[in-house]
Amino acid sequence: MNEASLNPRRDDLLRPRRLSFRDLLGTAWIGVGGRPQRTALAALGVALGIAALVALTSASASSQQQILNDLDALGANLVIVGPGNDATGDAVFLPQFAPEAIARQPGVRSVGVLDYFPLVSGVYRSDLVPITETSGIHVTTARPDAFEAIGATLARGRWFDDVTRALPVTVLSAIAAARLGAQVGDNVYIDGQWYGVLGILSDSGVASGRLDGAAILGDAWVRDNFAGQHSGIGEIQEIYVRAEPGMVDTVREGLARVANPATPHFVALSGASNLADARALTDDTLATLGLALGGISLLVGGVGIANTMVVTVLERRGEIGLRRALGARPGQIAAQFVGEAIGISLIGGLAGLILGVIAAIVIALITGQPIVIPFAAIVVGPLLSVIVGAIAGLQPAIKATRLSPTTALRAI
Amino acid sequence: MPDNTAPVIEVREVTKTYPGPPPLTVLQPTSLKIMPGDQVAILGPSGSGKSTLLSILGILDDPTSGNVFVDGIDVTSLAEKQRSAIRAAWIGFVFQQFHLIPTQSAVQNVSNGLLYSGVTYRERNRRAKEALTAVGLGHRLTHRPGQMSGGEQQRVAIARALVREPAVLFADEPTGALDSATGEAIVGLLAGVADRGTAVVVVTHNEEIASRFRRIIRLHDGVATEAYRGTDNKSDATAVIEAAA
Incomplete structure (x- = not known):
């Protein structure tokens, strides 16, 4: 120191x-x-x-x-696109590229398509059942992507995929299966043709109006086998568009122009807007x-x-x-x-x-x-x-x- | 270079009154010079104002009136920041209750003495080990306070005060918590510090301990009187005690 x-x-x-x-x-x-x-x-x-x-x-x-x-399952995020009617009351069909174009839009989560099946045809347990005993079952057509978009669930079996959509198979709604007494793997008789039962729905989601009481055929099979029997065969009946959470208004806005750029005012849009507000x-x-x-x-x-x-x-x-x-x-x-x-x-x-x-x-x-x-x-x-x-x-x-x-x- | 004849600490006419009601005056006007190398004992019974005087000398506390000078600088009016700087550079404290940090080792406790002096970690550690060795605790470097005896803990506290090489060391009842034999050794250690140039000021109520220091300042009811011992010219020449009646 x-x-x-x-x-x-x-x-x-x-x-x-x-x-x-x-x-x-x-x-x-x-x-x-x-x-x-x-x-x-x-x-x-x-x-x-x-x-x-x-x-x-x-x-x-x-x-x-x-x-x-x-709420989304109830349809709060859903917009349904369909063909409108022109001045004479005829349907203005949507172009075939519409689902793909819609799917590319921002805010769109999934897209599913139901096709027209304008032919009147009964569905029978066998070819021996008299043709007048239709049991109130009708026939409709769906594409593989429809399952997710409508929010359907299966009781048994499977939904259409890229292979089965072109085969003589059918997916039955719960009501149709009950009325026919049909199980997965059984055959049912529609319009002169046997169809294997591929699956049975327990719930047809937001498309219950279309699908309850229906036997559903694959879109490719219908196009291949019924083409020419009616002008509506193979045309789009409804496109179910599911939006990302909170995007439904944005998606709805430009949808008509995307679905049918040539005549956007002949596109019918519907959906549960009250549900969207509630959401x-x-x-x-x-x-x-x-x-x-x-x-x-x-x-x-x-x-x-x-x-x-x-x-x-x-x-x-x-x-x-x-x-x-x-x-x-x-x-x-x-x-x-x-x-x-x-x-x-x-x-x-x-x-x-x-x-x-x-x-x-x-x-x-x-x-x-x-x-x-x-x-x-x-x-x-x-x-x-x-x-x-x-x-x-x-x-x-x-x-x-x-x-x-x-x-x-x-x-x- | 500082003027070596200047007192390390000087108080002029300082008083301390605690606001009431009723106001309590614990220190009557007191003047005192502490010179380099001084050995001072402040002796008095409890309540005599000796701790108050120590706090003012150590610029821990402000006087109610009067002035405090450190190395000739009037510190009474200085900002707290500068007063802290003076404490860090100039003054060392040793307390009755040691005030060691129980969760730190001896070396860490001693190096705390340099923490606020702008010394690097490495240098603090080196000097802390030196200081501990100097007080005879070279073998206890990594022990915690709880693992040491009271006398050892007080040695750590002294090392912490000395590691910064202060101009003046204040010790408040440094043996109060120790047995007499251990206390005796601590007093010897403190008295020896002054021989190396650091002024030492010990506050005590113990006559025997006070007698080991060259200057004895008696406090009674806030009134200070210095006992002249005659044998030490330095303290005779520099001590100025004024006690108000």
């Missing part, structure tokens, strides 16, 4: 020294890593808040998704609910952090006094405690995220709802925990800086 180092130059004596960021982190870490048990307990409060945030927003998002799915309303309401639930749980977590930090400052008054005596500036003390609050919050936030995701998955599995975890919740949860932690730590930190070093030192 020599005189020079003992006595700094006078101007040097008053020069504030910087505390490096690394050293600041070090001081903050004393409170976080030094006492793992206290940190765990404090972080638990935050973790529960963030877990509640993630779980509740996910659960409400799952419910929202479930309701929207249900939009439901979407908004449930999104607001999710935000409200998230906000409340965040508030709870934030109060937890604030509580912990107030206690921390109280119980560490001695350390605060010591650091002031060692030459720490009030701002450096504040930074230490804010840093500590952020550290605890970050640990709690990440733990809460994991807990919340697990809870959301469990809830969805139990209620049978789709598992939806909003990306925003994953990002915003831990981020908000840090912000809330900083805010919650700020008041006690400022309180710590106002503490006179003498008072703080006397506290222990």
Whole structure:
């Protein structure tokens, strides 16, 4: 020890020294890593808040998704495109490229086509049944893509694919199958031809008006075998267009021009616009609910952090006094405690995220709802925990800086 | 270079009154100079105002009136930022309750003494080990306070105060939490510090401990009087005590 180092130059004596960021982190870490048990307990409060945030927003998002799915199944995202009538009342058929053109539009999720079957024909269990005993069963034609677009479900067997659409097979609606007493694999007799039963529908979705009580034939088979018997054979009867969630209005707007560019005003559009409105309303309401639930749980977590930090400052008054005596500036003390609050919050936030995701998955599995975890919740949860932690730590930190070093030192 | 004849700390006519009701004056107007290498004991019963005087000398606390000078600079009117800088560069503290951070090792605790002085991590560590070795704890570097005896903990605290090579070291009842034999060793250690040029100011209520220091300032009901011991010219020449009636 020599005189020079003992006595700094006078101007040097008053020069504030910087505390490096690394050293600041070090001081903050004393409170976080030094006492793992206290940190765990404090972080638990935050973790529960963030877990509640993630779980509740996910659960409400799952419910929202479930309701929207249900509404979509009812036809909230559906537009039906069909041929219009010209001035003389004749049908103006849609061009064959229409389904493909529609499918290419933005916002379109799926497209399915039912074709005309204008011939009047009965469906019989065998060729011995008198031709007048039709059992009220009619014949219609569908393309393979119709199944998804109308939201049909199968009781047994299969729907048409690219091979079976051209074969002498039929898919029966539930009513037709019951009236005929037919099973998958049986043969039924239509217009002088035996058809194998490929599948039986349990529900014909939004096309129930067309398909209930029908025996459905593959479009390619009809085109190949009935062409020329009637002018409507092979023409498009209805195109079922399913929009992406929330896109139905956009899709509907340009649909006529896309479906029939030559005569767009002879295109008939229909769909359940009331359902679409209800869907939009439901979407908004449930999104607001999710935000409200998230906000409340965040508030709870934030109060937890604030509580912990107030206690921390109280119980560490001695350390605060010591650091002031060692030459720490009030701002450096504040930074230490804010840093500590952020550290605890970050640990709690990440733990809460994991807990919340697990809870959301469990809830969805139990209620049978789709598992939806909003990306925003994953990002915003831990981020908000840090912000809330900083805010919650700020008041006690400022309180710590106002503490006179003498008072703080006397506290222990 | 600083003027070596300037006091390291000087207080002029400082008083301390805590606002009431009723207001309580714990320190009557007091003037005092601490010179480089001084050995000073502030002696008095509890409640006599000695801790208050120490806080003002160590610029931890503001006097109600009067001025404090550090190396000739009037620090009474300085911003907290600069007062903190002075504490970091100029003053060391040792407390009765050690005030070690329980979750840190001896080396980390001692290196905290340099944390706010702008010294790099590596350099802090090196000097902390040196300081611990100097107080006889070279074998306890990685121990935590809970693993050490009271006397060892106080040595760590002294090393923490000395690692920054302060101009003045304040010790507030440094033996208050120790048994007499251990306390004796600590007092010896502190008295030895002054021989290396650092002024040492010890606050105590123990006459025996005070008698180990060259200057003794007695406080009673906020009134300070210096006991002249006559054998030490330096303190006789520089000590100025004014006690208000």
